[in-house]
Every structure is written in C-alpha cells, then in structure tokens.
Amino acid sequence: MKAQLLEYTLRLGDNALILGQRLGEWCGHGPILEQDIALSNIALDQLGQARMLMQYAAEQKGGDFTEDKVAFLRPETEYHNCLLVELENGDWGRTIVRQFLFDTYNYFFYSALLSSADNRLQEIAQKAIKEITYHAQWSAEWLIRLGDGTEESHQRVQRSLNDLWEWTGELFSMDAVDEALLAEGIAVNLAEIKVQWDQKVNEILSLATLKRPEDAWMQSGGKQGEHSEYLGYVLAVMQHLPRMYPEATW
Amino acid sequence: MTETIWNILKNVADPEIPVLTVVDMGVVREVEVEDQKIIVSITPTYSGCPAMNEIESNIRWALEEEGYNKVEIKTLISPPWTTDWMTDEGKAKLQEYGIAPPEGSSADKSVLFGEAKKVMCPRCKSRNTTMVSQFGSTACKALYKCEDCKEPFDYFKCL
Numbered sequence: 500m501k502a503q504l505l506e507y508t509l510r511l512g513d514n515a516l517i518l519g520q521r522l523g524e525w526c527g528h529g530p531i532l533e534q535d536i537a538l539s540n541i542a543l544d545q546l547g548q549a550r551m552l553m554q555y556a557a558e559q560k561g562g563d564f565t566e567d568k569v570a571f572l573r574p575e576t577e578y579h580n581c582l583l584v585e586l587e588n589g590d591w592g593r594t595i596v597r598q599f600l601f602d603t604y605n606y607f608f609y610s611a612l613l614s615s616a617d618n619r620l621q622e623i624a625q626k627a628i629k630e631i632t633y634h635a636q637w638s639a640e641w642l643i644r645l646g647d648g649t650e651e652s653h654q655r656v657q658r659s660l661n662d663l664w665e666w667t668g669e670l671f672s673m674d675a676v677d678e679a680l681l682a683e684g685i686a687v688n689l690a691e692i693k694v695q696w697d698q699k700v701n702e703i704l705s706l707a708t709l710k711r712p713e714d715a716w717m718q719s720g721g722k723q724g725e726h727s728e729y730l731g732y733v734l735a736v737m738q739h740l741p742r743m744y745p746e747a748t749w
Numbered sequence: 750m751t752e753t754i755w756n757i758l759k760n761v762a763d764p765e766i767p768v769l770t771v772v773d774m775g776v777v778r779e780v781e782v783e784d785q786k787i788i789v790s791i792t793p794t795y796s797g798c799p800a801m802n803e804i805e806s807n808i809r810w811a812l813e814e815e816g817y818n819k820v821e822i823k824t825l826i827s828p829p830w831t832t833d834w835m836t837d838e839g840k841a842k843l844q845e846y847g848i849a850p851p852e853g854s855s856a857d858k859s860v861l862f863g864e865a866k867k868v869m870c871p872r873c874k875s876r877n878t879t880m881v882s883q884f885g886s887t888a889c890k891a892l893y894k895c896e897d898c899k900e901p902f903d904y905f906k907c908l
Binding site for chain 1: 793795796797798799826827828829830881882883884885886887888892906908
C-alpha cells in the first residue's frame, strides 16, 4: 500500500509539474498581455500544487529526499504524469484545447479527492480545488470564444481537438494502483469522473459549435512511466539547471 | 506573551501588497510560545504564491529585531486560506490603496459561464465595471476596468 500511495502521489504531482512547465513556455509569448498573464498564473498554480504533492512524496520516500530532488532528479521513466500534459503547446488554440480537456478532468478529479481517506491528499485537494475552479472556467470560456469565433479559429481548434482526443482515454483508465487505493477509499473512481467529464465536455463543445471526435484508439502509458517523445525535451529544459548546478539557490 | 508577538506581526507588511500586513491578510494563523521558542504558523494564499518565502523571512527578521531569536515558522495548508479571513481593516486599506477588496465569500463560482461580478471601482465607486481578465497582476487578483471613470483596476478575487 505504501508503494502504491507514493506512486499515486507522484502521478498527481507530475501532472501538475509537467503541465506547469509546459504552460510556463508561454510566458512572454501569449497573444495579448492579459492572457499571457493568465496562463502564467495558471502555470504558477500548477507549480504550487506540484510542490504540495512533491513535499508529500518526499516525506513518503523518507531519508534525505526533498521536494526538489523528487521534482528534478528523476529519469524520464520515473515520471508518472498522463501523456496529455506533456504534449507540445502548438498554437494558442491547441494549448486552450489541451487545457480545457485537462482542467475539466482535473476539476472533477479534485472535487472527488476532497473525500479521500488519505488525510494529506484531502487537505491538498481542499487547497487545489479553489484554484482549479478558476482554471476550468477560464479554459472553457476560451474554447467557446475560439470555437464559436472566426472561421479560422473554429477550424484550428476543431483540428486540435481531433488531434488531442486520443490522449484523453488515459485520464480515465484504472490500473492496479488505482484499484488498490480505490478499495481503501483513497483513490478517485475514474469511471465516475468520466461520466461527469463527458457531460461537461459535451455541453461546452456544443456552446463552442465544435464536433466531439469519435472515440477510437486511445494512447496510454504515461501513468506507468512510458512516455511520448515529447517528455524528454520538457525534462531537458526543466532539469538542466538543477543538474548542472546542484547547489544553486536563489 | 502571544499578544506581544501578534502586535509585532501586525507591523510586518505583505511583500506583494505592502499596504497590508500579514495579519490583515489572514496569512498568520497561529502564534504559540513553547519554553523560549516562538512558533508562528502561516498559510499560503494561493498554493504557488511566490511571496511565501519572503513573508517567512520578514516575520523572522521582525521578531529577531525585538529580541526573539528562537523562532520556528510552520506552513499549514489546511484549512485552506480564504479571502473571508482578510480583516475588515485590511479590506478598507485595500480599497484606499486602489485595489477593490473581495466581495462576498468563497470562490466566485457564480461567474462560472455566467455574468461576471459587478465589482465597485475603488476610484469613483461606480459599479458600472467590466472584468478584463480573471487573472491579473498576481494570482490573487483579477483585472477590471471602470466604464465610468475609465480607469483599469485590480480586484482581489474571492477564494
């Protein structure tokens, strides 16, 4: 149970850390100042949530592990984030689609995590859900704006939606870690989240005049440490400084 | 004893909004004294708030200056910080400073795909205002503009 809880904590922490890192790439490149700031704020929230989870993971690992070691010094195969969050940002529309698909999932996930039997995860969820509520609202509003916007914006987000769809299946697939912790009342039942996610996604896609892609082959493996070719590049940038200058401080 | 400590903390400014103290913000949750050691518990506003380290050092310095050298600072995440903990005095100071204070309690869930909240302009007091962006100059603020006096302003959003 201990090993499973650690892996579960890392999965949540890595989702937040890698998405935060990806969104950070937009800093200084957003289409307008206000939205550049919005995305940087969301990235910062993700990083803050990652820190709470990495601190918890470091405590579980024990010894001289610290949140920084957990965050920065693992090899690629030891990251447990879902594949969706490591994908390239692409254009603004693609970033919005990825954010919307993930935020909506994250919102229902953390709402359910509020009743986790693990005290610490419950506390982290209480803190995180307030922030995630703002994120989910922001990305849904942007998806509607772009989908129901110009012909160009509509086409681009529809294309991104079609491209990203195959990366959403993994969000809801339960493996042995999920099952074992669900039995203890610690983990979230992803089948229940799927129902809520479907309903919200359909509602927003319809407002955005976008067509929901057909479910077909779904990618998976991120949770178990098998990643797409994109994660290596994210880690190269993220880990460069702490690996080159291990004692660096602000 | 703890009252003396609280009074010292009432003079420690928030690094992001220097017109407020860490006590006005509701960031200081508890002060305990054990033997000769002072334990101050603080809580972050947003989980990624970059000011937390600075708040911690500022508290340490303020206490050291008054001769308290054995200080421990604990960070609590539960119960999570809420704008409801901001003191009325703090809200009044924010308003005077030009930042619209949080209105109502807890997260602004009503704006979820609905009409954004009509916040009062801190300059001309008009409620004819529009939200420009839910995310402003810091994680805790949204960006608004006043349609009457035309001034942009920050709104400290509810959390």
